[in-house]
Amino acid sequence: MTGICADRVVVVTGAGRGLGRAHALAFAAEGAKVVVNDLGAGLDGAGASAGPAADVVAEIRAGGGHAVPHGGDIATPEGAESLIATAVDTYGRLDTLVNNAGFLRDRMLVNLTEDEFDAVIRVHLKGHFLPLRYAAAHWRAEAKAGRPPVARVVNTTSGAGLLGSVGQGNYAAAKAGVVGLTLVAAAELARYGVLVNAIAPAARTRMTERAFAGLAALPEDVSPLVVWLGSAANEGVTGRVLESEGGRLTVMEGWRPGPTADSGRRRTPAAAGTTILSLLARSEEPGPVYGAGAG
Template structure:
């Protein structure tokens, strides 16, 4: 038996890249999988249901259980149908993996409101809508006397944790998802729900264009950028074994697993009096001298 035997999982954006790897890995560990994908381009345009169907066919051919869903994660009512698809097909829901996203790369000086809004809509609203309906379902189970052992697994990014040149909107959205995860973990534990986030680095449609040389597949040896490398941690986070882990952000690449320390308090100066504006500069310079150098913004 796999570590997710009998658990039911929704994976959004599951037709390609990381989402596909997650869906296949969950199924291989015994989970029932809802493969959600509307089949858009990298920028969020167009529709194609065949890619989700192909992942379902692959899971079923290997002896697993899966259904396809083509609802839009950003639509409130459609997101409810995604949750309902899991319940209708498999009798319940245990895990939501919020993986779907788009990217509209643009230097800040050239960014448009339309690109900004589209990026926020998919990443932030998409994470909200699906998780919110899932939480409604889980709270209902608990109120009816049932046991809840549920998981929300969100997707942030190195861009959201440290910034990325030409990705102001994407970085902002992904930073917001990391903060959302902390709030979900703090609020939802009482219902038997954990919330964690991933910052995965792997070969996908998003990364192949921006980091072509780094993301190139290797002919022999360990393929560090294979998206399948990320899936084992995601599957474990979706299992019953991870019930004690919540409010964490995991950076994952190849065989490396890192837990972020987040916005911790750094060097501090305090006095029992109001600062004069002219004094602040001296204090800040002293703090900067004590602060460890931060990681550079991607692309800088």
């Protein structure tokens, strides 16, 4: 097949539905061989089914593409390692990793249980770290063997991780962690030929349809950016967070030094407060937390 990703081997996690499914189909349409990972869990992370991944694989093959399913839990070392091994054993290589898997257990902080917090952190954040860790080890070995990869990683954060979202303390914390992980990975893996970016997508999926009922953007609207970031055509973009909603693309600009004052000596608490208030008066207001205006 021809296309911007012709003959690239791409792994997409959480690819049985929603954004992941759209990404897998878009990569296949551009010539990639795709490993379709999905545990087949419910919206709250419960249960498992081989059906969603198998359905996407069948759809890709019906269109003349190449794909294999993977039903392992990528938030476990065994599942993540087997995911990367599936790509290498089946197609002889790995070129692109798209970390997308996740689920929601929304609660206001006063009602959020430890188990609900841990479960979301586990899948969204640890579920990014482990596949990335095993993919990075593979690419480092390839580079040291004289086969430098043209490798790409696309992580999935969220506006909730950048601005916060009322009722989603666990999800927002996990998605903020994905940004930090992306920045570190981009810096550490550049020497091996790996570019690492994160997207903050806004699209109507089963995860967003209740919280954002009026959202019209589709998962398929996000996938073109993901495919480009995951292709060899992306020759230098790394360590970036990019937002995609419908036809709108935005470069998200994160924390950087703003107004500063240096007294040259330790302040009293009252002086520290006075200084901070004067600096805040000269600083930009942060963006509003999603849902903060809800009654």
